[in-house]
Amino acid sequence: MDVPLGPQRAGRPRQEEPPQHPPRRRAGLCRENRGGTRADDALQREQEVATLHRALGRLSAENREVLILSRFQELKYEEIARVMNTTEGAVKVRVHRALNELKTIYLRIEN
Structure with a gap:
């Protein structure tokens, strides 16, 4: 009977390293590009x-409402669907479009 050794032992899920992505920065906004100060950043x-x-x-109005509920009031899509009397799938589509x-x-x- 072969028993796997290491991180893939039977019964244990394999833990993967999270992907390493470079930090996302908008052109011209990072301090090293602008030579900015804290006041500039503020x-x-x-x-x-x-x-x-x-x-x-x-x-x-509809798009603003769905964004306020989902992003600012941090309601779950299921809760927003109840408030807006629609389906969760419709809420997801509306948030994406908004x-x-x-x-x-x-x-x-x-610009």
Whole structure:
């Protein structure tokens, strides 16, 4: 009878290393590219938050509602489905579409 040795012993799930990804950074925002200070970083953050609020304001009412419920109030999709009287699958689709619309509007405002 062969008994496997090491991390793949019978009865134990194999633990995989999480993939190593480089940190995601937007061009021009990382400190080493700008030579920025904490004050610069705080100002940049304030501007990004203001842009996000402007973009949220331009979303359709339905898309804004689903994003507020899912991202800001942190409700589960099942809970949102009950509130909106729809299915969980429909909520997932709406969140996905709302995030895409928000991204498009945000990037338009930013540029």
